[in-house]
Amino acid sequence: MHADRFDNQIAFDLLARPEHQRxxxxxxxxxQVTKYHPQFEDCVTVAHLTWLSAYQNYAPELPANLPDFRKFAFRRIKWRTVDxxxxxxxxxxxxxNLEHAxxxxxDP
Structure with a gap:
Protein backbone atom coordinates (compact mmCIF):
# COMPACT_ATOMS: atom_id res chain seq x y z
CA MET A 1 0.00 0.00 0.00
CA HIS A 2 1.45 3.33 -1.05
CA ALA A 3 0.15 6.31 0.90
CA ASP A 4 0.22 9.84 -0.41
CA ARG A 5 2.71 11.63 1.87
CA PHE A 6 0.97 14.96 1.42
CA ASP A 7 -2.47 13.71 2.43
CA ASN A 8 -2.73 15.39 5.83
CA GLN A 9 -5.85 13.46 6.82
CA ILE A 10 -3.99 10.13 6.67
CA ALA A 11 -1.20 11.55 8.85
CA PHE A 12 -3.62 12.83 11.47
CA ASP A 13 -5.67 9.61 11.37
CA LEU A 14 -2.45 7.79 12.19
CA LEU A 15 -1.77 10.26 15.00
CA ALA A 16 -5.28 9.70 16.42
CA ARG A 17 -4.35 6.16 17.45
CA PRO A 18 -3.86 5.91 21.23
CA GLU A 19 -0.30 4.56 20.93
CA HIS A 20 0.71 7.52 18.78
CA GLN A 21 -0.91 9.99 21.19
CA ARG A 22 1.22 8.42 23.94
CA GLN A 32 10.63 18.52 29.87
CA VAL A 33 7.17 19.80 28.88
CA THR A 34 4.34 18.64 31.12
CA LYS A 35 0.76 19.86 31.31
CA TYR A 36 1.87 22.37 33.97
CA HIS A 37 4.41 24.02 31.67
CA PRO A 38 3.41 27.63 30.83
CA GLN A 39 3.74 26.95 27.09
CA PHE A 40 2.18 23.49 27.10
CA GLU A 41 -0.59 24.24 24.58
CA ASP A 42 1.87 25.89 22.18
CA CYS A 43 4.19 22.90 22.45
CA VAL A 44 1.33 20.49 21.74
CA THR A 45 0.52 22.45 18.58
CA VAL A 46 4.19 22.37 17.54
CA ALA A 47 4.23 18.62 18.22
CA HIS A 48 1.20 18.02 16.00
CA LEU A 49 2.76 20.00 13.16
CA THR A 50 6.05 18.18 13.66
CA TRP A 51 4.23 14.84 13.42
CA LEU A 52 2.79 15.96 10.07
CA SER A 53 6.24 17.05 8.88
CA ALA A 54 7.78 13.75 10.00
CA TYR A 55 5.07 11.82 8.16
CA GLN A 56 5.66 13.79 4.97
CA ASN A 57 9.46 13.50 5.13
CA TYR A 58 9.84 9.86 6.15
CA ALA A 59 11.29 8.09 3.12
CA PRO A 60 10.68 4.34 3.73
CA GLU A 61 7.33 2.80 2.89
CA LEU A 62 4.57 2.94 5.49
CA PRO A 63 2.95 0.96 7.17
CA ALA A 64 5.68 -1.66 6.67
CA ASN A 65 8.22 0.48 8.54
CA LEU A 66 5.88 1.83 11.21
CA PRO A 67 8.12 0.97 14.23
CA ASP A 68 11.03 2.88 12.66
CA PHE A 69 8.72 5.77 11.80
CA ARG A 70 7.62 5.97 15.43
CA LYS A 71 11.24 6.34 16.54
CA PHE A 72 11.83 8.93 13.83
CA ALA A 73 8.73 10.94 14.82
CA PHE A 74 9.57 10.75 18.55
CA ARG A 75 13.04 12.21 17.98
CA ARG A 76 11.75 14.92 15.65
CA ILE A 77 9.01 15.99 18.08
CA LYS A 78 11.38 16.02 21.05
CA TRP A 79 14.09 18.08 19.38
CA ARG A 80 11.72 20.43 17.57
CA THR A 81 10.05 21.17 20.93
CA VAL A 82 13.40 21.79 22.62
CA ASP A 83 14.36 24.13 19.77
CA ASN A 97 11.23 45.45 30.32
CA LEU A 98 8.10 47.64 30.21
CA GLU A 99 9.32 49.72 33.16
CA HIS A 100 12.37 50.72 31.14
CA ALA A 101 10.55 51.10 27.83
CA ASP A 107 13.72 58.58 16.16
CA PRO A 108 12.14 57.85 12.79
Missing part, protein backbone atom coordinates in the same frame (compact mmCIF):
# COMPACT_ATOMS: atom_id res chain seq x y z
CA UNK A 23 4.25 8.79 21.68
CA UNK A 24 3.52 12.49 21.12
CA UNK A 25 3.04 13.27 24.81
CA UNK A 26 6.02 11.07 25.70
CA UNK A 27 8.21 13.12 23.36
CA UNK A 28 6.96 16.30 25.03
CA UNK A 29 7.73 14.82 28.42
CA UNK A 30 11.23 13.91 27.21
CA UNK A 31 11.61 17.58 26.27
CA UNK A 84 11.01 25.93 19.97
CA UNK A 85 11.42 26.51 23.72
CA UNK A 86 15.01 27.71 23.23
CA UNK A 87 13.87 30.27 20.65
CA UNK A 88 11.05 31.45 22.92
CA UNK A 89 13.51 31.89 25.79
CA UNK A 90 15.89 33.91 23.61
CA UNK A 91 13.00 36.05 22.41
CA UNK A 92 11.80 36.88 25.92
CA UNK A 93 15.34 37.62 27.14
CA UNK A 94 15.90 40.15 24.37
CA UNK A 95 12.69 42.09 25.07
CA UNK A 96 12.88 45.39 26.91
CA UNK A 102 8.75 54.35 28.72
CA UNK A 103 11.79 56.66 28.59
CA UNK A 104 13.04 55.15 25.33
CA UNK A 105 12.46 57.42 22.39
CA UNK A 106 12.50 56.20 18.83
Missing amino acids: LLYGALKAA YLRKQTLRTQSQV LPITI
